[in-house]
Amino acid sequence: MKMARAVMSEIKRDHIHKLLAKGRRVDNRAWDEFRPISIQPGFSETAEGSARVRIGNTDVLVGVKMTVGEPFADTPNKGVLSTNAELIPLASPTFESGPPDEHSIELARVVDRGIRESQMVDLEAMCIEPEKEVWIMFTDIYVLDYDGNLFDAAFLGAVAALKNTIVPAKDNDKGEDFPLPIRHFPMSVTAVQIENSILVDPTLDEEKVAEARLTVTTDENGDLRAMQKGLAGALTLDQVYKVIETSQRLGNDLRKLIG
């Protein structure tokens, strides 16, 4: 999917800046406050696990499908994770049909890295027969309504979907169904930098004005598991530390929403 260029009005840009100078955001949130979040686990009956997540007006549906396949040669005793994101044109006037573009590929890879590097899923337990058969997990992320901060919405959705995934062993003649073995509980928090202010959970308008973006994924112990800096601006080290500390703190709140 492609993202078309949308012209940001200079007046709207200035308004965001003027409010920030007074320590305010357009929707009156605190700098470290998320929009209202709703999580609907098990939305899909055709997926092995799923969740629909709304952060403000942003709406994302994530599903997990599993199949039996061959392991990669360098990890013969581990299951395979595969993550894909679709910015479908239903979700925004600026999304266009077509093969995944750099935006959807970055989104999928950032979510994938957080899941993978936190060792959320016990991949060794997903081996059926070394070198021959392992479980392959496809996590598909669909954006349904786009109003900013896809990274956290998609990550929340992916984590919630994996947590309610039941491995379809019976249908694949591999014994009884079992819940996906979960070892860790990663969570991502994304913030943007606008004129030296750090704003958590940016709306679409804030993203358009933002100079830099940072996503920090932590685990349940507060340890760092994945990061991604985006956009064409720079961050100071102090700003990086601020986002890390915020991610550790808010990550705990977000985990409680999934349970």
Place this chain on the structure above:
Amino acid sequence: MKLISDDGIRYDGRKVDELRPIRIEAGVLKRADGSAYVEFGKNKVLAAVYGPRECHPRHMQNPAKAIVQCKYNMIAFSVGDRKRPGPDRRSVEISKIISEALDYVVFTENFPRTSIDVYIEVLQANAGTRCAGPTAASVALADAGIPMKDLVPSVAVGKVNDQVVLDLQKEEDNYGQADLPIAMIPRTGEILLMQMDGHMTRAEFDRAIELGVGACKRIYDIQKDALARRYTVEKTEEEPAEEAPSEQEG
């Protein structure tokens, strides 16, 4: 495979002329100009309308009218085996026939050179998604405020165990003998979408149409109810402006 019991009860407990439970909601997405969500039993379908808007690519523009471009898509985990994202030959064909059905009801000549883009995303499939599609899409078009003749309810009728049955679900679709999806304007009896595969006698076809037309009328009422709920008006206490808003600056 026996899908209908001797006393006429189907695989999922319905009678031969019974629809699955249907739920329709209008105006469910924020960014889209119009939207609708439809559940037909275990089918879950989301439709969004963008437009009329500038038509891209430019060579598709029609100087006399808007073009209606529908894209029907099944998401990866909407079916048993994961479907690879992106269009396939089936979805391209379905997109075309739904575009044509919707084109008929929209007053396209009002919006020359534009396109009205309709996106149908099948979130969960259980047979009959090409009928849930136009059912949702026509509600989304109305929700987008687009001038149109009428809504377009749609349903599939089929043949299972030598009996004509309404609104096939997955097992009946897989093991049935015929499938006949239709979409129509109930008030005028105009058929806007029709496909058929399998084997039906003329008498069975007539019976199928009778069941399908009756069902479309019921679906139509549910569509209208969804829109009425979205646009419920309490009595207002004042009149809109008399003046054009040109001298509003103070």
Place this chain on the structure above:
Amino acid sequence: MQFQKGKKRSENMNKEGQGSSREIVLPGDLLESGGRMKAGAGTYVQDGKVYAAQVGIKSVKSNFVNVIPLGGRYIPTPGDSVIGKVVDIGPSNWLVDINSPYPAPLHVNEVPWRVDFGDTARFMNVGDTLLAKVLMVDETKRVQVTMKEQGLRKLQGGQIVEISYSKVPRVIGKGGSMIQMIKNMTNTRIFVGQNGRIWLDGEIENIVFAIRAIRMIEENAQTMRLTERVKEYLESVCKPAPAEDAESR
């Protein structure tokens, strides 16, 4: 069968619903079968009967039955005052997004400044906002806008919000009463474009309050006691003007 277009939107918007209840109609709803009333805006005729073509409110006025739309995109009409956004620049024109399906070129001859060929960017750039008037619309809906009239200009400062154009009359209110109240109570300058874009300027706090009042109207455009509720909200956030305060006691 042909869709009936209104001659001018404002003609159909005013004075409707007098004495009669507001009836929501949906596409395909029968409005008139006895041949007593003629097909007005937002309707179509089939076999001598008049049907609704849009989601809207049924309104009967001087023997015409109309549907006042509750949604849909803004379609420009000559003379409309609109708020536009520059989305592209050419050597002798700007391309202006007026929140409609049709982007509108603004030619250098239609601005209040003398602009040399290729010098357009010196006056207005991509992302700039302007107050314009729809100059002409041809039958294929090719639109031209102009800034050559008193009061039309480039807008600077303040904030822009977008609402559905169909809710513009509600934001303005009867005889401008609603918008006047918001302006007075928040002490902001407000311009409402017929294309659903609203420009507000003043103290930034007050702009925020005024925007929230406009959002209240947008979300509750069809509900009772709207004026009072907006007033109550603004009274709760804005400092009351001292003179009025004394008077009310």
